[in-house]
Amino acid sequence: MKDFIKVMKALSDPNRVKVIKMLQQREMCVCEMQEALGIAQPTVSKHLKILEDAGLVQSRKEGLWVNYRLSGGGSPYAASLLGNLKHWIETDPEIIALREYIPGLQRELVRKKQASPAETQKKDSSAAQDAATERRETHD
Known part of the structure; x- marks a missing residue:
C-alpha cells in the first residue's frame, strides 16, 4: 500500500502531472521544463525528485546535462498510471498548450535566455x- 500512496501523492500536484505529460513527448532537462512550466528551477527539481522517488521518472546524465524521461514504472502502480496518463487529459487546454510549445524548446537557447x-x-x-x-x- 505504501507504493500506491507514494504514486498517488506524486500525481496529486498539477505541475507534476504536466511534467509527466511533457515527458511523454520526449526527454527533457530541468531548464526546459522550467521554461515550459514558468516555475523556478528549484521547484522543478523538487517535483522531479518526488516523481523519481515514486518510480514515475528516471534521470540519466549526458555530458553536462541531466535528462529526465518516464520510467518503465518502478512499481505496478507507477506503470499502470503512466499507461493510463498517456490517454487522460489530452484535451485539457494547458496540456494542449504545452504539447504545442515543447517542439520549439531548445535547451541551448533556454540556457542562454536564463543566463x-x-x-x-x-x-x-x-x-x-x-x-x-x-x-x-x-x-x-
Missing part, C-alpha cells in the same frame, strides 16, 4: 576586450 544579466555582461565585456585586443594586434 543571469551579470553572466551575460561578463561574457559581453570579455568579447569586447578580445575584439579590442585583436584590433590593436592587427594595427601594430
